[in-house]
Amino acid sequence: MAANLLTSFGTAGSISPLAGSIRDLYAVYLEIAKQDHACRIAALYGKQLPPAGHTPFRPLPFEHFEARYKAVLDVPAGDEIFRKQLARQARVYGVEAASESNRRAA
Numbered sequence: 001m002a003a004n005l006l007t008s009f010g011t012a013g014s015i016s017p018l019a020g021s022i023r024d025l026y027a028v029y030l031e032i033a034k035q036d037h038a039c040r041i042a043a044l045y046g047k048q049l050p051p052a053g054h055t056p057f058r059p060l061p062f063e064h065f066e067a068r069y070k071a072v073l074d075v076p077a078g079d080e081i082f083r084k085q086l087a088r089q090a091r092v093y094g095v096e097a098a099s100e101s102n103r104r105a106a
Helices: 022-045 062-072 078-092 098-105
Strands: none
Touching: 022 062, 022 078, 062 078
16 A cells, blocks of 8 residues: 555654655555545535535546646755655545554554
């Protein structure tokens, strides 16, 4: 699972940036996007099915995600900020590292 790219969280609640290639980061983004969409649907409709015509799940295509990532590289510390923000969102939505799950199960 792509979420295994999460690095360990530092002390005092600080979050370490995600490691990996742009493809790896995109895979984590997709998991976050799925969770976010499900959360929004649940908040709007509870256990009911969304009405006909409700906006379907439409994550960013890889090309758009890549363009956003490349744009932050022009900002000082942009890469680290981007990766930390993705790590924070992963934590909020419960996208965990496979290695962390394995450690808990052991």
